[in-house]
Amino acid sequence: MMIIQTIQEMQQKTAQYRQQGKSIGFVPTMGYLHEGHAALLKKAREENDIVVLSVFVNPLQFGPNEDFDRYPRDMERDEKIAKASGVDLLFYPSVTEMYPRPLSVQVAVKERVDVLCGKSRPGHFDGVATVLTKLFHIVMPTRAYFGMKDAQQVAVVDGLIRDFHFPIELVPVPTVREADGLAKSSRNVYLSPEERKEAPALYAALQKAKRAIENGERNPSAICALVEDYIQTYTHGIIDYVEVYSYPDLQPLQKISGKIIIALAVRFTNARLIDNITLDVES
Amino acid sequence: MMIIQTIQEMQQKTAQYRQQGKSIGFVPTMGYLHEGHAALLKKAREENDIVVLSVFVNPLQFGPNEDFDRYPRDMERDEKIAKASGVDLLFYPSVTEMYPRPLSVQVAVKERVDVLCGKSRPGHFDGVATVLTKLFHIVMPTRAYFGMKDAQQVAVVDGLIRDFHFPIELVPVPTVREADGLAKSSRNVYLSPEERKEAPALYAALQKAKRAIENGERNPSAICALVEDYIQTYTHGIIDYVEVYSYPDLQPLQKISGKIIIALAVRFTNARLIDNITLDVES
Numbered sequence: 329m330m331i332i333q334t335i336q337e338m339q340q341k342t343a344q345y346r347q348q349g350k351s352i353g354f355v356p357t358m359g360y361l362h363e364g365h366a367a368l369l370k371k372a373r374e375e376n377d378i379v380v381l382s383v384f385v386n387p388l389q390f391g392p393n394e395d396f397d398r399y400p401r402d403m404e405r406d407e408k409i410a411k412a413s414g415v416d417l418l419f420y421p422s423v424t425e426m427y428p429r430p431l432s433v434q435v436a437v438k439e440r441v442d443v444l445c446g447k448s449r450p451g452h453f454d455g456v457a458t459v460l461t462k463l464f465h466i467v468m469p470t471r472a473y474f475g476m477k478d479a480q481q482v483a484v485v486d487g488l489i490r491d492f493h494f495p496i497e498l499v500p501v502p503t504v505r506e507a508d509g510l511a512k513s514s515r516n517v518y519l520s521p522e523e524r525k526e527a528p529a530l531y532a533a534l535q536k537a538k539r540a541i542e543n544g545e546r547n548p549s550a551i552c553a554l555v556e557d558y559i560q561t562y563t564h565g566i567i568d569y570v571e572v573y574s575y576p577d578l579q580p581l582q583k584i585s586g587k588i589i590i591a592l593a594v595r596f597t598n599a600r601l602i603d604n605i606t607l608d609v610e611s
Numbered sequence: 612m613m614i615i616q617t618i619q620e621m622q623q624k625t626a627q628y629r630q631q632g633k634s635i636g637f638v639p640t641m642g643y644l645h646e647g648h649a650a651l652l653k654k655a656r657e658e659n660d661i662v663v664l665s666v667f668v669n670p671l672q673f674g675p676n677e678d679f680d681r682y683p684r685d686m687e688r689d690e691k692i693a694k695a696s697g698v699d700l701l702f703y704p705s706v707t708e709m710y711p712r713p714l715s716v717q718v719a720v721k722e723r724v725d726v727l728c729g730k731s732r733p734g735h736f737d738g739v740a741t742v743l744t745k746l747f748h749i750v751m752p753t754r755a756y757f758g759m760k761d762a763q764q765v766a767v768v769d770g771l772i773r774d775f776h777f778p779i780e781l782v783p784v785p786t787v788r789e790a791d792g793l794a795k796s797s798r799n800v801y802l803s804p805e806e807r808k809e810a811p812a813l814y815a816a817l818q819k820a821k822r823a824i825e826n827g828e829r830n831p832s833a834i835c836a837l838v839e840d841y842i843q844t845y846t847h848g849i850i851d852y853v854e855v856y857s858y859p860d861l862q863p864l865q866k867i868s869g870k871i872i873i874a875l876a877v878r879f880t881n882a883r884l885i886d887n888i889t890l891d892v893e894s
Contacts, residue, residue, distance in 0.1 A: 432770030487715030
């Protein structure tokens with residue numbers, strides 16, 4: 329595995345691979361890798377000649393009240409996981425390498441942002457889309473891998489790739505779960521033992537909603553109410569949101585039909601958990 | 612010459628050329644081609660294996676008070692000029708091909724816009740940078756050609772390519788001029804015979820400023836005053852602006868030094884003319 333810190337070297341490397349006709353799978357991350365990232369790398373490894381992992385904590389996607397400096401970092405551990413996952417190139421640029429001066433251009437995300445978690449993080453997805461535009465041009469991948477845990481991010485990246493015609497295939501990777509259904513997250517360690525026992529109810533609530541839809545329920549409000557009731561009955565968590573939208577357009581629905589997402593965020597004492605499922609519903 | 616109207620076909624074509632190791636020169640235009648465009652095509656033809664011309668009147672770069680519908684179009688003539696210029700691929704998409712639905716992402720230009728012509732056209736360069744981002748991904752050129760007549764556009768494109776790391780070489784092409792120095796423009800036909808006789812004074816004023824700088828003048832205000840005086844003495848035009856900035860950053864200067872631009876806009880009865888020169892000034 330080669331560790332690359334400059335944009336120029338990275339562009340040269342990947343240009344060589346493309347000239348050789350090699351496919352490049354790209355997993356962009358902010359580091360502090362966990363099993364969710366490992367699942368992305370595994371899929372990228374299976375589907376491509378070359379796997380590129382980027383580790384870059386992107387200041388542009390942090391809000392003024394979000395702590396960029398305190399975001400966890402552990403490069404030594406990340407390197408080990410990257411090696412074990414068969415990564416060929418680890419791109420690890422500094423902030424000054426990526427932002428040597430004020431940007432003269434940025435990507436503004438106009439759709440798919442004022443819902444779900446984006447509602448409470450204005451500008452967050454602008455920062456995500458801007459750094460991805462830079463990284464996509466630096467790595468020029470054949471395929472880019474993103475976890476469905478952050479389904480809104482996948483929707484924004486889908487819009488970015490489609491509307492700007494990036495010649496890149498977006499590969500969404502299913503959420504990795506514990507045996508009891510809880511979505512894996514570095515935040516799960518902040519749950520109290522009792523909260524950890526309750527937390528699988530989030531996914532169970534989504535599964536209950538899925539069954540209700542399979543049994544003919546088509547009213548989005550009824551689905552949200554069902555999920556909320558379940559979470560309120562089986563956990564002490566405080567519901568941030570439970571929402572149903574078309575996917576990946578993230579438009580409100582009068583009636584459940586087509587590709588949809590049911591997404592939720594629930595606050596426990598020291599951790600806010602998110603989860604979602606997407607379904608393809610016959611009319 | 613092949614005329615291509617769909618994004619998909621264009622991406623397939625240019626991907627083939629790249630796989631064959633061919634260099635692609637790209638000239639993006641809004642059509643109604645004149646000698647300025649022909650100069651871009653000539654240079655692109657000299658420097659590349661394949662020349663791609665796009666003709667697309669981009670609604671996104673027109674303001675609410677600018678008349679997109681009345682922008683002149685003449686596809687038959689454009690085709691003839693393209694053929695005569697040795698164009699290989701003419702990309703001529705419809706508005707619905709380029710904008711089939713509301714864009715979920717756009718490029719926001721943050722620097723180099725609130726000066727010169729950009730000052731009076733808010734959002735114009737956002738529209739330019741957005742359509743170029745799309746076109747760059749559709750054509751994936753080796754080199755892209757822009758005329759220095761619109762020096763601010765060249766500066767914005769320079770920022771776009773540099774900050775987003777497009778693997779594209781920007782080639783600025785000098786302004787094409789009449790024998791008497793007047794910059795060629797489709798707007799020159801709107802000048803009265805008397806105004807046409809006066810109009811070369813714009814370039815003459817810029818040349819006078821150049822000589823003053825060569826003779827040691829380093830005060831930007833003095834240079835602007837000199838240009839304004841000359842234009843007011845020798846024409847009946849009304850000065851919109853005469854400005855001096857660093858180039859391509861378009862930052863104000865305390866003292867003339869390094870790469871700079873002197874740019875002006877002058878309103879005649881039925882035509883607003885722009886012109887500029889760039890200089891590399893020793894400190």
